[in-house]
Amino acid sequence: MLTDFADFCLYGYVIIDELYQELAPELVRRGPAPRVSDSEVSC
Numbered sequence: 001m002l003t004d005f006a007d008f009c010l011y012g013y014v015i016i017d018e019l020y021q022e023l024a025p026e027l028v029r030r031g032p033a034p035r036v037s038d039s040e041v042s043c
Contacts, residue, residue: 017039020038020039021039024038
């Protein structure tokens with residue numbers, strides 16, 4: 001249940017992160033492989 005703005009932001013982040021994880025394998029990256037995931041970088 002969303003009780004305040006912080007809960008809304010967390011909920012939105014989780015939904016967007018899950019969608020991104022499904023799409024990420026289709027995205028092409030150049031350069032060396034990253035040492036951390038995109039989710040870890042955005043925190």
